[in-house]
Amino acid sequence: MALPKIVVLGAGYGGLMTTVGLQKELNYQEAEVTLVNQNPYHYVTTKLHEPAAGTLDPEYARVEIASVLKQDKVKFVQDRVIKVDPENKEVHLADGEPLKYDYLVFGLGSAPETFGIKGLLENAFFIRNLNGVRLIREHIEYMFAKYNTLKEDRDDLLTIVVGGAGFTGIEYVGELVDRIPELCREFDIPREKVRLINVEAAPTVLPGFDKELVDYAVKYLEERGVEFRINTPIEECTPEGVVLKGGEKIDSATVVWTGGVRGNPLLEEAGIETARGRVKVDEYLRAPGYEDFFVVGDSSLIFNEEERPYPPTAQMATQQGQHLAKNLTALIRGGSMQPFKFDLKGTLASLGRGSAIGIAFGKKLFGTKASILKRINDWRWYYLIGGLPLMFKKAKF
Ligand code: FAD
Incomplete structure (x- = not known):
């Protein structure tokens, strides 16, 4: 008898x-599990x-996928x-032949939500994947290097x-706050020359x-x-910078958009009902009307x-993946x-290397304590996918 085919996307x-959970839960020859991803790394x-x-x-921030998979199971x-x-x-x-499935797990993440802001997709940078962030880092360094060469x-x-x-x-702003003094030293630029402006349409930071x-x-x-510009929607992003509501222009060679995400467009294109591209999944994480189509992560x-x-x-x-692996088994x-029931353990946001804020164990945390907890939480992910060896290899303060 043919083995049931589980295809995991992303x-x-x-x-x-989900995949690491399946390879743990399933015995050999219980199912054919295939993971598809565009890069050889996570x-x-x-x-x-x-x-x-x-x-x-x-x-x-990179883990070779082959290093965490058991090739005889996945x-x-x-x-x-x-x-x-x-x-x-x-x-x-x-490139490859189409893949047939009995159960599909859709985990292809998100796409940027631009709220219709003109020119954003064409002129802004996005923190989305490894190649994209390499480009942002190189671009900022290039801008600093260029500054002193011009008349x-x-x-x-x-x-x-x-x-x-x-x-x-x-x-991201927190990291830049740490990085800018280093860049100024490296490129002989006075710190007061550099402006870091965080623009937000909502009436508060961290709504x-x-x-x-x-x-x-x-x-x-x-x-x-x-510099915070709160309650200030960006109306347009141009090659020269941004135009704010009311017409004020900020000239900037580096605009990085972090203002929101929507579900992966492949879901809408497949005719599945979505809200801002995300699928309202049922209690078993299935797309509405399907017994065999599961959605996890940012697209759910x-x-x-x-x-x-x-x-x-x-x-x-993470919790969806852990749960779904058990359910599929x-x-x-x-x-x-x-x-599935989501169990919110807490929320921590870093403010650069040495500080963070958040709520964990029902308590508000600030500064170094929150920062340490945030790092430990990062390590936990390496542990979940690759055990102690991966955690020790990647863990960094
Ligand atoms: P992703 O982790 O984005 O993975 C999607 C995968 O699908 C990727 O490997 C991608 O390469 C692959 N893929 C996409 N399209 C295709 C395709 N067409 N074909 C093949 N492969 C494809 N959340 C927290 O809980 N805590 C935090 O502290 C936190 N900090 C964050 C900081 C930043 C800078 C960002 C950007 C997000 C942060 N988030 C945080 C949110 C969190 O990262 C996402 O919610 C999470 O990554 C979603 O997981 P996912 O599996 O849906 O998608």
């Missing part, structure tokens, strides 16, 4: 956790703001998914605009966060030279008890699935 937090998305600022070697296909076809139970790849005063080269003061925006934590973050970052949408959507996080994607063994 080796991010959701997809890789990147640790939650750390990408660090290499994007140049405060971390990208190597620490087949890895390096390819780009170009289409999913739930009616024919097929996945189409850019005219080009302050725009030393002006960095970060769009969005949510989780990713604040974490949804506790006010005391927000105030701490704002004070910490302002003391280190960050889950509501809390107050009917408010949970934000897309690595914490959510149960299905394959003829058992029944258990409903």
